[in-house]
Amino acid sequence: LVPIPTHLKNSPHRCHKINQQQQQRNIMSCDIGLYGLAVMGQNFALNMASHGFKVCVANRSPAKVDLTVQRAKDEGDLPIVGTKSPEEFVAQLSKPRKIIILVMAGKPVDQTIATLSQYLEEGDVIIDGGNEWYQNTLRRAKELEAKGIHFVGMGISGGEEGARNGPSLMPGGPKEAYDMIEPIITKCAAQVNDGACTGYVGPVGAGNYVKMVHNGIEYGDMQLIGEVYDIMKHVLKLSNEEMANIFSEWNSTELQSYLIEITSTILGKKDEFVEGGYVVDYILDKTGMKGTGRWTIQEAAERSVAAPLMAASLDARYISARKDERIKASEILKGPEVTSAEIPVHKMQMLDDLKAALYAAKVCSYAQGLGIIKSCSEDMDWGINLSDCARMWKGGCIIRAALLQKIQDALARDKNLPNLILDPVVASELNDRTAAWRRVVVVAVGYGISTPALCGALNYFDSYRRKSLPANLTQAQRDFFGGHTYERTDREGVFHTAWTDAHKSIGDINERTAGEV
Secondary structure, three states, X not given: OOOOOXXXXXXXXXXHHHHHHHHHHHHOOEOEEEEOOOHHHHHHHHHHHHOOOOEEEEOOOHHHHHHHHHHHHHOOOOOEEEOOOHHHHHHOEOOOOEEEEOOOOOHHHXXXXXXXXOOOOOOOEEEEOOOOOHHHHHHHHHHHHOOOOEEEEEEEEOHHHHHHHOOEEEEEOOHHHHHHHHHHHHHHOOEEOOEEOOOOOEOOOHHHHHHHHHHHHHHHHHHHHHHHHHHHHHOOOOOHHHHHHHHHHHOOOOOOEHHHHHHHHXXXXXXXXXXXXXXXXXXXXXXXXXXXXXXXXXHHHHOOOOOHHHHHHHHHHHHHHOHHHHHHHHOOOOOOOOOOOOOOOOHHHHHHHHXXXXXXXXXXXXXXXXXXHHHHHHHHOOOOOHHHHHHHOOOOOOOOEOHHHHHHHHHHHXXXXXXXXXXXXXXXXXXXXXXXXHXXXXXHHHHOOOOHHHHXXXXXXXXXXXXXXXXXXHHHHHHHHHOOOEEOOOOOOEEOOOOXXXXXXXXXHHHHHOOOO
């Protein structure tokens, strides 16, 4: 090495160059960026910073940047850098740049990508953490691929609390991009007995798809709990405090789950406006939704997968939204007027039955959701590991439950299991509970209590377990009016019958089955 002459060591030109290099290192010092600072975005940024990652944040409105930076200081002087422009935001990130966007699904995502990508380079990664339709994710990935930018769709579940303390993270995208973000998301995800509630779900679109179905299962689970609550309240005439205590007790059994836990808390919450009242009794019975449940049912139909429980939960939300119509209908349409003498109900027996029915129906809800994922994964050649899905859902997310360990084990035992409920352990638990399940449905029908999810799950179970269904008559009807042909149970081939003298020859029978799905 040639030593630097003494008269050049402290020259203004060299000092200026050193300062520029130091400033460049300081600018490009953040491990990851997060754009979109609603509460979920703020909390996830703080989560990452709490795990030692330096996070750069930005938002369309600068006020939320200031709020997030202040929260970082208040919560332990966490390493969060606030920026006020997209260009400054990108400049703060170390290469290859990794950016999580948490903005409203749809056009805002496209607009954010367009704004940020003009400052990005080949090899950088954009991660969309919103509830997005997976086809949009596939489109965006293709558009960004032309620029050499990786795109990952990552489902995030856990709500505001999960985002801060550890959510379930379901990323889908190029494996190369996943490997770049894996050290961060593994540390920031919820942690359970066998590791972090995250992992590589599959190619682009797979992460959003799994999160979408997660939300469909969530819809079903919430509806099931609502129906059990309805029976407790209107058939057993239990008080809010009694119901809160029962759900609390159930949360230490096989029903242990986040939704059971919060149901107990909700039912026991006193109202701040009405003395002696409970908040839940003053909440208008209209359930909102963001669209993921509808997408799940659309996908179930597209994949020809039966999902009656989730469909029933979606229908229940539609009906709940028609509050004015229901008020009018209550004055015109009549339900059964029964007494406990006509349909006797024993409190302790019914509570045991409700517990058993809720568990069995929850199993069917997961079976239907996993069936949708399985079908799409096969169609798209994604290679999604269903056991890993159950593992990712065990902590942090809204549907986390003790039941998921059994589901994970069942799917690990047989990776080719056609349906979760065919696992010997799961099947045995369902068989042990069907009598109680049926008693609950019979009582609900007798008292005029609508239980579309409990009934939908039981109908699913009964249809799936039967060797023979009345579909033979339905297919005969199709052949009668449309010449759609049928198969026989006693011989091979495709057949058509001239059911009456008016029926004529339909020609080539094989042509009649074209277009079947």
